[in-house]
Ligand SMILES: [Zn+2]
């Protein structure tokens with residue numbers, strides 16, 4: 631057992647409490663990572679608000695990077711000191727989705743209450759998102775780890791663990807956008823800017839960002855958007871019609887969790903276009919559609935989790951693009967905070983002004 635400092639959620643919706651908890655040593659197939667950076671994702675906020683259930687107390691945090699500090703038996707390809715990402719993509723490698731190359735849909739359940747974390751009195755502490763990375767160290771399954779070069783700054787690297795792969799992957803892996811297509815991205819925040827980068831990497835002819843905030847539309851252009859439309863416009867789809875000469879979008883990426891964004895998304899679709907559900911509303915939230923339009927216009931709707939990423943395939947090329955200056959990471963970091971400032975950092979993320987706030991442990 632190692633004593634580590636962690637941000638613990640004792641009550642949904644209440645501030646996190648910084649306290650010492652116990653982390654057991656890595657068991658067979660597990661890796662301990664001394665964390666250097668962990669970004670705050672809206673999924674952490676949904677969990678700490680109780681939007682998706684789960685047990686308490688819990689330690690969340692899942693967009694992290696650090697260095698390997700201990701190895702369980704049977705772990706290969708890693709050594710102490712290696713720079714790595716810590717992700718929530720825990721895959722068993724043997725279930726049907728894993729064996730079919732879709733580890734983000736791994737069907738083997740994981741009991742987060744019997745993970746490596748416990749309270750100092752030995753009572754249960756949930757291993758939130760199978761990571762528990764709002765803490766100085768994390769123990770995770772080796773499938774959740776991706777090696778990164780020593781040269782990449784840890785704050786920028788941490789974003790690769792969730793926000794970047796979710797946004798870029800949704801466009802490249804799920805939507806499979808082709809050169810010349812038109813992509814509408816609803817929301818120009820931490821995930822939306824990455825969907826925009828993904829569309830640029832894919833060779834989209836038009837990349838139209840939609841957001842409530844004019845400054846965020848300007849930022850979207852720095853990440854590759856060709857056009858920006860204010861969501862506050864009474865009929866933003868008319869602007870998209872003007873931009874596209876009436877053809878509308880081949881792919882609409884909904885990168886926020888707000889229901890009105892999901893309900894307006896079909897308005898931007900052209901004939902044969904598809905909308906992709908990237909942002910994740912709380913459980914129980916409902917959206918309504920006119921099925922006749924989807925049918926008549928041969929349109930589709932598809933979910934995408936963690937950008938359908940395969941870590942060993944996708945992290946190396948994303949790191950390479952970053953090294954070449956073709957993928958922005960440093961520009962996504964809008965705030966750096968200490969662990970004891972995590973509640974302020976979360977409040978800043980909630981305000982919608984941040985791209986990504988990152989907790990630094992060193
Ligand atoms: Zn996330």
Ligand SMILES: [Zn+2]
Pocket residue numbers: 721722723724725726727728729735736737738
């Ligand atoms: Zn599996």
